[in-house]
Amino acid sequence: xxxxxxxxxxxxxxxxxxxxxxxxxxxxxxxxxxxxxxxxxxxxxxxxxxxxxxxxxxxxxxxxxxxxxxxxxxxxxxxxxxxxxxxxxxxxxxxxxxxxxxxxxxxxxxxxxxxxxxxxxxxxxxxxxxxxxxxxxxxxxxxxxxxxxxxxxxxxxxxxxxxxxxxxxxxxxxxxxx
Numbered sequence: 001x002x003x004x005x006x007x008x009x010x011x012x013x014x015x016x017x018x019x020x021x022x023x024x025x026x027x028x029x030x031x032x033x034x035x036x037x038x039x040x041x042x043x044x045x046x047x048x049x050x051x052x053x054x055x056x057x058x059x060x061x062x063x064x065x066x067x068x069x070x071x072x073x074x075x076x077x078x079x080x081x082x083x084x085x086x087x088x089x090x091x092x093x094x095x096x097x098x099x100x101x102x103x104x105x106x107x108x109x110x111x112x113x114x115x116x117x118x119x120x121x122x123x124x125x126x127x128x129x130x131x132x133x134x135x136x137x138x139x140x141x142x143x144x145x146x147x148x149x150x151x152x153x154x155x156x157x158x159x160x161x162x163x164x165x166x167x168x169x170x171x172x173x174x175x176x177x178x
Contacts, residue, residue, distance in 0.1 A: 036083030037120050044084065050166040052080040053121065057096070057156040057170045066135065066149060066176055072096075074129040074156045078121035086168075088159040091117040096156045098133055098147075105138035119158060135176060149178045 040049065056075045064070050074096065078084050088094075090112040098104040121127070133154065136144040155171035157163040 036122065037085045037118070040083050040085045044082070049084050049086055050160070050168060052078055052084050053086060053158070053168060054079060055094075055156060055158060055168055055170045057154060057172050059154070059172055059174055062173065063175045063177055064135070066146065066178060068135065070133045070135060070154070070174055072131055072133065072154055072172070074131065075126065076121070076129075076158070077126045078124060081123045083123055083125075084121045086119045086121075086158065086160065088117040088119055089161065090159055091115065092159055093117055093119045094156065094158045096131060096154065098137070098152050098154055100153075100155070101137065103138075104133055104136065107138050107141060117159070147176055149176050151175050 044052075054075075054077045056077075057072055058075070059070060059072045074094070076094075092112045095102055134144075135147050137147060138144050151173055152175075153171050153173050155169060157169035160166060160168055163169040
């Protein structure tokens, strides 16, 4: 054995299965993984998938001046320790609205294609989206009207049939002061 090590036979060998020092150019291969989305669709019933996702909308305060923008945070969380995939009605996965006016616009802002989408959450996944309502309502392509002082409800929902019943919607109330 001593002669093998003294002759550098191990370092000259091109056979990948021979014992040698670690080759820095070879990357370790990842272990096989399963497609969590596919398993979620096949093994977890729809009612459980919808129950596993929580939706929350919050604002830093409940009162704002009339000329202030209103920031809000949308948090979606998978409470299960397994990946979850929810099929949505369109590629627009979720939306927000002010007093049931989508994105505070009386003018349609999007025309999504007639196909479904998927919202995928890894196990224990938490996603946060930060949005801002300018305090204005869009009434035409180029015209905006300021919101009158009063209470407004900012709501968020995942784009599924009856999101309120499924627990995939939330809302918060803000007050615009004079």
